[in-house]
Amino acid sequence: MRNLIDITDLSVDEINELIEVGKDIKQNKEKYFGKCKGKQLATLFFEPSTRTRLSFESAMLSLGGSVLGFSSAASSSTAKGESIADTIKTVSSYVDIIAMRHPQEGAATIAAKATKVPIINAGDGSNRHPTQTLTDLMTIKSEKNRLSNFTIGMCGDLKYGRTVHSLVAALSRYENINYIFISPKELKMPQEVLDILKGKNIKFEEVENLEENIGKLDILYMTRVQKERFADEKEYERLKDVYILDMQKLKNAKQDLSILHPLPRVNEISEDVDNDTRACYFKQVENGKYIRMALILKLLNIAKK
């Protein structure tokens, strides 16, 4: 039985295959309907979500399976004090596969020890978000036709941003990628993520100014400053507007820049950027469903053909 807790639970070959299957599903949706007939997915979301929960549910329904679950801790027995392990032991008696999001770092690892069915980490606190990374990689591959030989800038809340932590872990296994980490000093990439790159002798830069660096980038991965991760609201208020990508800043960017963002956004990308051909974040949303369909098939050992 396979789980997906960290993106490195998948080999590079497996990730590349998932991307190809995701692309095939996108082109040939009807071929996949009914593949999960009789299978059930539980979406256990202890933390808010729009894209991840609904794309998992849409993915399973499009495969002909069914879904059940909850969208907040308040509507589960967690509110009565039940542990993560007991919840997972219980739900894994009912369903074939589980996607879980939880505000606590490491919650997915605890769940993996308790589960009887494949479990997918749909985000654990500020730690990891591997299915967002699959979505990001599918989008980069679709836009650039490669997962190597580019310069990527990651901008915003790199400290608490689980999407960028997982994305660095994934990209560190591909060739010749330059990293520019753009953040205020209070929201720098955590040392344990930088150590992944250092351990492989991969160079990176840490800078504070987006405008001075945007022209070097092939991919710009914007992130939201996450109010829910700050203990001190004043600190959030001070940092929340530090990066706002607008058409003025894009004047210095390459014409073939790809702008990604895991969403939700608050104000860090101005809405007029949405109409620029370089904006890829709603393509990411769409790809998220298809790559999750591919992942469900893989973890349930269901043949694609």
Ligand code: CP
């Ligand atoms: N990207 C992402 O995880 O979005 P949601 O929080 O809406 O699921």
